[in-house]
Amino acid sequence: MTTSQPIVNFRELLKRPVCLLGLGFGSGLAPKAPGTVGTLAALPIYWLMQDLPLAIYLAITLIAFIVGIWICQKSADWLKKDDPSAVVWDEIVGYLVTMMAAPSGWQWIVIGFVLFRIFDIWKPWPISWCDKNLHGGLGIMVDDVVAGVFACLGIQFFVLF
Numbered sequence: 001m002t003t004s005q006p007i008v009n010f011r012e013l014l015k016r017p018v019c020l021l022g023l024g025f026g027s028g029l030a031p032k033a034p035g036t037v038g039t040l041a042a043l044p045i046y047w048l049m050q051d052l053p054l055a056i057y058l059a060i061t062l063i064a065f066i067v068g069i070w071i072c073q074k075s076a077d078w079l080k081k082d083d084p085s086a087v088v089w090d091e092i093v094g095y096l097v098t099m100m101a102a103p104s105g106w107q108w109i110v111i112g113f114v115l116f117r118i119f120d121i122w123k124p125w126p127i128s129w130c131d132k133n134l135h136g137g138l139g140i141m142v143d144d145v146v147a148g149v150f151a152c153l154g155i156q157f158f159v160l161f
Helices: 010-014 015-020 025-030 033-047 054-079 088-097 108-121 127-133 136-160
Strands: none
Touching: 010 015, 010 025, 015 025, 015 054, 015 136, 025 033, 025 088, 025 127, 033 088, 033 108, 054 088, 088 108, 088 136, 127 136
16 A cells, blocks of 8 residues: 555546546646635536525535535545645535525625635634534535535625625
C-alpha cells in the first residue's frame, strides 16, 4: 500500500466520476480560492433549478446533500486528506441551500453568492463548531449547509426589509 499523494488533474478526475462531482466538475482544482470557484460552479446548477416548484427544489437539494456525504468522503479518501479544499461539492450544495425560496433575478444570485461566501469563509458559530467537531463526509458537508442556511436567512431579511 502506497501513501503517496494521487495525481490530481482533470484527466484523472474523468476516470473517477464520484471525485469529478466532489471536486465540482474540476472547479476545485483552481489554484486559488477553490471554494469560491466551486461556488461559481453552483451557479448554472441553480439557474437550471430556480424555476422548479419549491418542494422539488428542496427534494433535489436534500438528495444532493445526502449523496454529497458519500461523494465528499470518497473524494477526501482519494486525496488522502481529512477536509481537502479541492472538494467543493459542499459549496455547491451550500449555495443551493442559500438560494432556496430566493426571489428571481440576477441581483439575488449575486447577493446569495456573496452572503454564502461570507458565512463560509468567516464561519461564525455554529458553523465554526461544525467545521471543527464533525469529520468525514458529513463534516465536510454540514458546515457549508449551515452557512447556506445563514445566507438564506440573510436573503430573506433583505427581501423583507
